[in-house]
Amino acid sequence: MGIKMPFVSEIAPDTFVINEFGLAAMYLVVGEKRALLVDTGCGVSDVKGLVERLTDKPYDVFLTHGHLDHAGGVGAFDKIYANERDFEMIRSVNADELRNYCDNLGKQGGYDVFDYSPDMVKQITKFPEMINVDDGYVFDLGGRTLTVIAVSGHTPGGLALLDEKNRILISGDCANVNTLALWGTVEEMKTGFEKLKKLSDKFDQNWNGHVGYAGMPFICSQPKTVIDDLIHICDLILEGKAEPTESNFLGRTVTGVNYGAARLVYDPDHIRK
Numbered sequence: 001m002g003i004k005m006p007f008v009s010e011i012a013p014d015t016f017v018i019n020e021f022g023l024a025a026m027y028l029v030v031g032e033k034r035a036l037l038v039d040t041g042c043g044v045s046d047v048k049g050l051v052e053r054l055t056d057k058p059y060d061v062f063l064t065h066g067h068l069d070h071a072g073g074v075g076a077f078d079k080i081y082a083n084e085r086d087f088e089m090i091r092s093v094n095a096d097e098l099r100n101y102c103d104n105l106g107k108q109g110g111y112d113v114f115d116y117s118p119d120m121v122k123q124i125t126k127f128p129e130m131i132n133v134d135d136g137y138v139f140d141l142g143g144r145t146l147t148v149i150a151v152s153g154h155t156p157g158g159l160a161l162l163d164e165k166n167r168i169l170i171s172g173d174c175a176n177v178n179t180l181a182l183w184g185t186v187e188e189m190k191t192g193f194e195k196l197k198k199l200s201d202k203f204d205q206n207w208n209g210h211v212g213y214a215g216m217p218f219i220c221s222q223p224k225t226v227i228d229d230l231i232h233i234c235d236l237i238l239e240g241k242a243e244p245t246e247s248n249f250l251g252r253t254v255t256g257v258n259y260g261a262a263r264l265v266y267d268p269d270h271i272r273k
């Protein structure tokens with residue numbers, strides 16, 4: 001027994017977050033003329049059907065980055081927008097890895113809350129056409145725009161979206177309470193966080209790619225201090241003053257530093273270029 005469908009919350013006018021069983025969060029942003037789906041989840045649910053029940057407008061599909069829990073549902077679409085530096089990652093998404101990921105988060109508490117099974121993950125039989133977008137690209141939805149902000153670090157081609165009208169940042173996995181430096185050095189992570197900090201007078205909310213995680217079905221924007229806290233953590237590591245701790249991430253022991261509301265997980269051998 002549990003929640004059988006991804007659940008949807010309207011977080012601003014015509015702006016929806018879709019929580020896919022605590023595995024990933026997607027966003028549907030609807031303008032006067034078009035809509036944009038941000039990320040496609042794990043391929044464990046019918047996101048296309050859900051989007052088409054939420055809006056009757058034509059829509060495009062955008063990926064914040066190429067990780068499997070964001071690109072897992074691309075097989076349902078003909079065309080997606082993403083950064084080319086993550087294209088190879090998107091093309092390598094496969095059902096076995098997705099099923100493992102879904103099962104891992106289920107065992108971390110997801111199965112207590114949500115009624116899904118890893119067997120529901122569909123194999124991608126045809127990848128969509130991929131269109132490269134980069135820093136400064138603007139999606140004009142009619143009456144509202146979304147501006148692309150390139151923030152590499154979590155992956156090489158990570159992208160965030162700024163909705164200036166509603167003062168919302170959709171940040172994918174690039175700046176949240178548990179940010180993973182899976183690709184970039186700590187130095188590169190800091191550059192990305194500082195870029196977002198410079199834009200911080202343009203947004204009040206920072207919605208990430210995992211609102212509600214595993215068995216924690218709450219939905220929320222990231223704490224206001226999270227970008228400052230992440231920059232402070234980078235400084236501590238770069239100055240050799242950090243006190244790292246170990247934690248478990250999907251069955252692996254990882255190293256991270258906590259400060260304020262944030263934790264940065266990083267590779268101690270990958271601090272500077």
Ligand SMILES: [Zn+2]
Pocket residue numbers: 065067154173
């Ligand atoms: Zn990710």
